Amino acid sequence: MYVGFTAATGDKSSAHYVMGWSFSTGRVPAATLNISALPAPPPNRAKKRRFNKEVISLIVSLTTVITIMLVLSFLLIIYRRRLNQEEILEDWELDHPHRFRYKDLSTATDGFNDNRIIGTGGFGTVYKGSITVSSSSSSSPSSDEIAVKKITPNSIQGVREFVAEIESLGRLRHKNLVNLQGWCKHGNDLLLIYDYIPNGSLxxxxxxxxxxxxxxxxxxARFQIAKGIASGLLYLHEEWEKIVIHRDVKPSNVLIDDQMNPRLGDFGLARLYERGSLSHTTVVVGTIGYMAPELTRNGNSSSASDVFAFGVLLLEIVSGRKPTDSGSFFLADWVMEMHSSGQVLRAVDSRLGSGYDEGEARLALVIGLLCCHPKRGSRPAMRMVLRYLNGDEDVPEVEVYSHSSSRYSVPSDLKE
Known part of the structure; x- marks a missing residue:
């Protein structure tokens, strides 16, 4: 028989001691141990396991790198958030006046909320906004209503060319033109800020x-609106320092203010020329029904092509009919048929009943026909158009014409 002691440890350091024992090999029982008399166990002098210095260095290094990466990531997030609100000016933008801060426009439109949308078109979305303006004459700031058009061009170069033109157009000031208050470039977005016109479009x-x-x-109201549009076009063609060809005169681009005065807007297709120079554009742009016949032949827009579009618009104002339909109908030809048969007043909007001035209506229809002449050289200038409308000049006889002989096919890439 063998008698002994055994013990075991786990992953951690431990010590086992035999402090007393009682054993008997004979018939005499083993003596009883007095537990209280046993000595106290000695202190544990077992060596604790320590990490290798290389392991500790690796842990410290990894911890430091991870901490630095977390801090840099946090700073990058903060920077990007601020970048979305702050403007970064490029060299070509430094001299531009009337520049708005993006964060102010975002605040004015509730973050460009869909509920703020008041119009959409081929060149962008228009939002109604309210911006705070500080006044030197008053201690308390006032709030102005604005219209913000948000445009996303196809290229950065396109942005620069467009802003270069907006810089010139921003100096246009006329009671019958929408006032461009300023603009803002944010990333690839170009935002144009206009006066808000309460009555919407014509x-x-x-x-x-x-x-x-x-x-x-x-x-x-219709007759005064026609005069106002003519006055605005006269300013663009003859009275400003450069010649401005609008190239997209139509009812949706005419806004009506609270005094029922028209404001010609949306200069997204407009072109500026020095006086004495000729148009060299070859890209056909415009809206079907308002485009002069010569535009599809050579693409050269001119003040005469704006006059043609105004003539169609004038006939539309009087008749209350769209310039074209899905068939072969063209408004100018239809009015010309009425005129040639001596019944031009039949073209007046039937919804007016008898509530219109026959002399003014006949005058407006004849002027519209003059402006819509297929030959650009036979159209009057806007100065003469305005004199006709004001009764300062007698309107010449209109020769009978038809656009059917000069009917044109419109390329598929034209702006609708």
């Missing part, structure tokens, strides 16, 4: 509003 007053509430635009 297009809505001619078509949408009567369908919704039955309120038809009165004749007096």
């Amino acid at each position: 297009d809505s007053l001619l078509y949408s509003k009567p369908r919704l509430c039955g309120a038809v635009l009165t004749w007096n």
